[in-house]
Amino acid sequence: MAPAAEKDLISHVQLSEPMKLPPGTSLHTFQTFIDRVIQCCGAENVSIISKCDKLVDGHYMNPCKGHDMHAIYDRDYFLASAVICPRDVPEVQMLMRLCNEFEVPAWPFSIGRNTGYGGAAPRVSGSVCLDLGRHMNRVLDVNVEGAFALVEPGVTFFDLHEYLEEHDLRKHVWLDVPDLGGGSIIGNAVERGVGYTPYGDHWMMHCGLEIVLPNGELVRTGMGALPDPTIPAAEGLRPDQQPGNRCWQLFNYGFGPYNDGIFTQSSLGIVVKMGIWLMPNPGGYQAYMITLPRDNDLAAAMDIIRPLRMQMVLQNVPTLRHILLDAAVHGPKSSYTAKSEPLDDADLDEIAKKLDLGRWNFYGAVYGPEPIRSVLLSVIKTSFLSIPGSRFFLPEDRHEPNSVLRTRANTLQGIPSVDELKWVDWLPNGAHLFFSPITKISGADAEAQYAITKKRCTEAGLDFIGTFVVGMREMHHIVCIVFDREDPKSRTKAHWLIRTLVDDCAKHGWGEYRTHLALMDQIANTYNFNDGAQMKLNEQIKNALDPKGILAPGKNGIWPKGYNKATWVI
Amino acid sequence: MAPAAEKDLISHVQLSEPMKLPPGTSLHTFQTFIDRVIQCCGAENVSIISKCDKLVDGHYMNPCKGHDMHAIYDRDYFLASAVICPRDVPEVQMLMRLCNEFEVPAWPFSIGRNTGYGGAAPRVSGSVCLDLGRHMNRVLDVNVEGAFALVEPGVTFFDLHEYLEEHDLRKHVWLDVPDLGGGSIIGNAVERGVGYTPYGDHWMMHCGLEIVLPNGELVRTGMGALPDPTIPAAEGLRPDQQPGNRCWQLFNYGFGPYNDGIFTQSSLGIVVKMGIWLMPNPGGYQAYMITLPRDNDLAAAMDIIRPLRMQMVLQNVPTLRHILLDAAVHGPKSSYTAKSEPLDDADLDEIAKKLDLGRWNFYGAVYGPEPIRSVLLSVIKTSFLSIPGSRFFLPEDRHEPNSVLRTRANTLQGIPSVDELKWVDWLPNGAHLFFSPITKISGADAEAQYAITKKRCTEAGLDFIGTFVVGMREMHHIVCIVFDREDPKSRTKAHWLIRTLVDDCAKHGWGEYRTHLALMDQIANTYNFNDGAQMKLNEQIKNALDPKGILAPGKNGIWPKGYNKATWVI
Numbered sequence A, B: 001m002a003p004a005a006e007k008d009l010i011s012h013v014q015l016s017e018p019m020k021l022p023p024g025t026s027l028h029t030f031q032t033f034i035d036r037v038i039q040c041c042g043a044e045n046v047s048i049i050s051k052c053d054k055l056v057d058g059h060y061m062n063p064c065k066g067h068d069m070h071a072i073y074d075r076d077y078f079l080a081s082a083v084i085c086p087r088d089v090p091e092v093q094m095l096m097r098l099c100n101e102f103e104v105p106a107w108p109f110s111i112g113r114n115t116g117y118g119g120a121a122p123r124v125s126g127s128v129c130l131d132l133g134r135h136m137n138r139v140l141d142v143n144v145e146g147a148f149a150l151v152e153p154g155v156t157f158f159d160l161h162e163y164l165e166e167h168d169l170r171k172h173v174w175l176d177v178p179d180l181g182g183g184s185i186i187g188n189a190v191e192r193g194v195g196y197t198p199y200g201d202h203w204m205m206h207c208g209l210e211i212v213l214p215n216g217e218l219v220r221t222g223m224g225a226l227p228d229p230t231i232p233a234a235e236g237l238r239p240d241q242q243p244g245n246r247c248w249q250l251f252n253y254g255f256g257p258y259n260d261g262i263f264t265q266s267s268l269g270i271v272v273k274m275g276i277w278l279m280p281n282p283g284g285y286q287a288y289m290i291t292l293p294r295d296n297d298l299a300a301a302m303d304i305i306r307p308l309r310m311q312m313v314l315q316n317v318p319t320l321r322h323i324l325l326d327a328a329v330h331g332p333k334s335s336y337t338a339k340s341e342p343l344d345d346a347d348l349d350e351i352a353k354k355l356d357l358g359r360w361n362f363y364g365a366v367y368g369p370e371p372i373r374s375v376l377l378s379v380i381k382t383s384f385l386s387i388p389g390s391r392f393f394l395p396e397d398r399h400e401p402n403s404v405l406r407t408r409a410n411t412l413q414g415i416p417s418v419d420e421l422k423w424v425d426w427l428p429n430g431a432h433l434f435f436s437p438i439t440k441i442s443g444a445d446a447e448a449q450y451a452i453t454k455k456r457c458t459e460a461g462l463d464f465i466g467t468f469v470v471g472m473r474e475m476h477h478i479v480c481i482v483f484d485r486e487d488p489k490s491r492t493k494a495h496w497l498i499r500t501l502v503d504d505c506a507k508h509g510w511g512e513y514r515t516h517l518a519l520m521d522q523i524a525n526t527y528n529f530n531d532g533a534q535m536k537l538n539e540q541i542k543n544a545l546d547p548k549g550i551l552a553p554g555k556n557g558i559w560p561k562g563y564n565k566a567t568w569v570i
Ligand SMILES: Cc1cc2nc3c(=O)[nH]c(=O)nc-3n(C[C@H](O)[C@H](O)[C@H](O)COP(=O)(O)OP(=O)(O)OC[C@H]3O[C@@H](n4cnc5c(N)ncnc54)[C@H](O)[C@@H]3O)c2cc1C
Pocket: A108, A109, A110, A111, A112, A113, A114, A115, A116, A119, A120, A132, A153, A177, A178, A179, A180, A182, A183, A184, A185, A186, A187, A188, A190, A191, A192, A193, A194, A195, A269, A270, A271, A272, A420, A421, A422, A424, A555
C-alpha cells in the first residue's frame, strides 16, 4: 500500500537522512541498503551521521568515528554517511556483498586513531565507515614459545600490553609500541607504521593474515592457507573460526606468490586477523639519551648513526628529535613565549637551556645481558661524545616531571603510554598533520631535508617540530605540523605547507612513506616512474579484485575504474 | 608464390622444427614467431631445441638450458621449444609483446641452476625459455655506505663475490650465499631461497625491483617508482637505463600497496633488476661445529636452538645436518659400503666414527668484535654441551680433506663455493630432488617430521639425507632425495617418495616452501583453506595481469584461464 510505504520512508528519513550520501546513491537506495545492513549487524551497530548531527571531534581517548578529528578542510569534507560496527567476520563478508549489491563504498578502520593521516574519515564522502575494532577486539593467542600474538582489529597496543601484564608474560615476551598506545596493532601495521624497539618495523614483524576480499571471500595468507588436520577438530566451525596452521605465525611466505604486502596501504582487502611477532625478553635493557647542543650537530650525528645502526650496535629504531618536539611535550608554546611567529635560534637555545636538553636529542636503548650491553654502550658513547658539547643521560639522571627520556625508556621496551600526545597542544586547539618523507641516513641528506622543511615551516609561520626515525638503512623524517583546528587561517597554512613540502621534496627525489587523505593523490602522483607504470599496475589489480570499486576508493591515490579520476583527485 | 613459400617453410623446418611445439601453436605460427624473435634478439641468441637434438644434461658448471638436468620424468617431459637470450630490458619487453601476439608461453630463468626444483625447464612443454642471465649480467652498483648491491639476473653469487674481492670491498661488506655459489642472486631470491649468514633470508634482504610485466610494461617498485630529478640527467635514456632513486635500495615499501612479494614464486613478472642488502663487515667472525652423537639428540638440540635463535644468540641461519649429508660430501655411498639398501643405525654409527662426526652436526657462527663473540659463544657452548657426548670444534680443529666445517666457515661469511655439490654423487649418476617442508623449531616437531620422512625414505629404498635450516621462528627441513638419473627405477622411487611425503606432511599440517615443477600442482592443492580461497585470489590476479596466460603458466600451481586446469595438473 502506497501510503504505508510512504510513511515508512518518512520515518526513515527522519531517523536517518545522512549529511552526505554515497556518490551516485539516492536517499531511497541508501535507506534500503541501511535496512539490509541493520538486518545483518543489528540496529545498535549502525549509526547514520545525520543532517541534524553536529560533528564533534572528541579526543584521542574517545575519537570521533566518521570524520577526521584533525580536519584540515571543513569537518564534513571527508565524511562518512554511516558508521557500521560488524560483530564478526561473516558480518564483514556480508557487508562487502551488500556494498557490491548497492554499489556503496566502504572505508574500513580498526580503531580510528590515525590522526595526522586522516583519522577515521573516508577518502570518499558518503562512504560507510566500518568500525572493525568495536566488537572484533580479541587477543586470540599469545604464544610464548613461538613469541607471537594473533589479534583482531580492535586490539590496541594498550590491550595487548595489558594482556601480557595480566598473564605475567613480559618476562618472556615484549611488545613493540609506537609513541602512543591507543592505536590498533593491525591498523598501524597495515599502514606500515613504526615503533622503537628492535621490532619497530611492524609490517616486517607481522606474520600471517586473515583477510576479507572486496567480493566477500575469506583468505588466509602464508601458512594459514594450509589446514592442519591434526588440530582437534573444528566440526561445524566457520572458516574464520577454524584454528590456524601451527606455522601460520611462524613463517610468512607460504607457497606461491607472497601476497601480504598488497594488503598494506591498500584498498584490496579488510584484515580481520593478523599475527605479530613479539620480541623475546632480551634479558637486560638500558635506555639512554644523548643531547647535541648545536643545530648543525645534526649532520655529524647522522654520519655517526648510519654505520652503528647498520651494524646493529644501535639495536633498536632510535630517534633524533628536534628540541621543539620535546619542548612541546613539556608545555604549549605559550608557556615558553608570547611570540606567535616561529621561534628563532636564540629562542630555541633558551628553551634548550631551560629544559637542560640539546638542540637535537637522541634516544636509544641497548638490549641483552650486561656484558653485551656494556660493549654496545661504550661504542655508542665513544662515537657520539666525539661531538663537542654532547652529553649522555640515563633515565635516572632526569628529574623533571614528564621527562621525555623516562617516557621513552618505557616506549623503547614496549610499554605503551599517551604521554607524547601532549605535543599536539603546542598551539591552542592543537591538531596535527604528519609530513613523512624517506631519507638516506646521512648527514648531508638530513641537513638538506631539514633545511628545506624548516624554511617552508617558517614561511608558513609555523614552528619546525620534527624527528628522524632511523630504520635499517633509511630514516622516516617525521615533521609534525601542528595547527589550530578552530582557526581557518592556521589550517590553511598547514595545508599549504604540506602541499608545498611534497612538491619540494619530490624535486629532490624524496617521497613520503604514508600520508593524510588530502595528500594521497598528490603523493601517489610523485611516484610516477615510466609514465606512472606502478599506478597502472595498482589499478589493474584493484579493478580485478574489486570491479565495482566498493572498498576504500581513492585510498593512496588508487581510483577504481568506475570513478572518473580527473574529477576526484585533489 | 606458393612454391617459394613452401621452400621457405621447408628450409625453416629443417633448421628449426622443435621437439615440442608450444601448446596450440602450429609449426608455421611457431616459425613466424621465431622469425620475429630473431629480428628482436638476433639469430645468435635464439636456439631451437630441435627434433634432431639429443638432450644433454651438462653439469652444474655448464647446465643445460631447456630441460631439467635432474629430470625425474623423461628428459623431454618438461622441455622448451627454444631458448632465447634477450640482450637487454627492451628486448625482454618486446618478447612479452610477441608472446602475447602469438600466444606462446614463456618461462624466464636467470641462470638455470635451480636443480632439485626443476632446473631450467618450463612447466609447460613447448614454452620458450628466456635465459635472462646470458647477457644481462652486470653488477650495476655496489654501495658501501648503504651496504647494498643492484644486480641483473645473470649475476651469480660467485660474480658478486668476485666483484667485492676485486674492488677490495669485503672489508666493508659481506655477501650472503647459499650452499653453492653458481646460482643467480635474483633467481634465488625470487624463489625465496636461503643462505646462512644473518642475512640468510634473501627475499627479506632484497630491496627494490625492476620488473617487466606480462604486458611488456616496465615497473620499478618501492622508492624506485619515484624519479630523482637531482641525479645528473639522463637525457634520452630509456626508462630501464635511468638512474634509480637514491632510496630505491634503502627502503622497500615505497607508497601505496607493497607489491614486491607477488613477484616471488610467481608468474606475474620478469625481474630484470634487484637490490640486495649486504651485511656490513661485522668486525670479527668465528665459525664452529657441534657434533651430537645420537639420533635422538635431534629433539634436545632443537629445544636448545629455538630460544637461542629467537634471542639472536644464534645470529646466523644455522643448520643441523644429518650425518649422511656430511658423509656424502666426503664420498659416494660406494666408498662407505657395498650395500645398496638404506643404511641402518649401525652403518651410520660407523660412518660417524670414521668421519669423527656426530649423528647430527650443528654448524653456526658468531659475528662481531671479540667481547661480543665470546659472550655469545660461551652461551652457545654451555647450552649445547649439556647434551651428553656432544663436542665443539673450530675449523682449525679439523684436518680431513674437504672438511665440511672448513667449507661452512666460508659459506657462513659469504664466501661461495661448490664444495657441497659433492653430496649429489651419493649414488651413481647422482641427481636430486628437494623436499622442503616448513616446521616449528621444536624437538617434538623435528622428531616427528624426521621420523616420517626417514620411514618413507627407507620404504623407497633410499637413504635419508637431510638438514634443518633454522630461520627466525621456523625451520626449512631440506630433505635431499638423491637418485640415479639413468636408472628409471631409481627415478620412480624418488618420485614416489616425494609425492608420498607431500601427502604425509599435509596430513600433519606441514607444507613445503618451494618445490619442483612436477610437484607444484600437488603442493598448491594442499594450501586449500576455505575451499582454495588463496588459489582463487592468485588466479584473479594472474588473469588480470596476464589475460592470455603467456608468462610461466602453471608455475606454483597457478593456471591461467586459457588453460583447462583439470587436464594440466599432475
Ligand atoms: C602524538 C602522536 C604520535 C604518533 N606516533 C606514531 C608512531 O610512533 N608510529 C606510527 O606509526 N604512528 C604514530 N602516530 C600516528 C597514529 O596514531 C598511529 O599510526 C595509529 O596506530 C594509527 O591509528 P589506528 O591504529 O587507530 O589505525 P586506524 O585508524 O584503525 O587505521 C588506519 C588506516 O589503516 C587502514 N586500516 C585499518 N585497519 C584496517 C583493516 N583491518 N583492514 C584494512 N585496512 C585497515 C585504513 O585505511 C585506516 O584508515 C602518532 C600519532 C600521534 C598523534
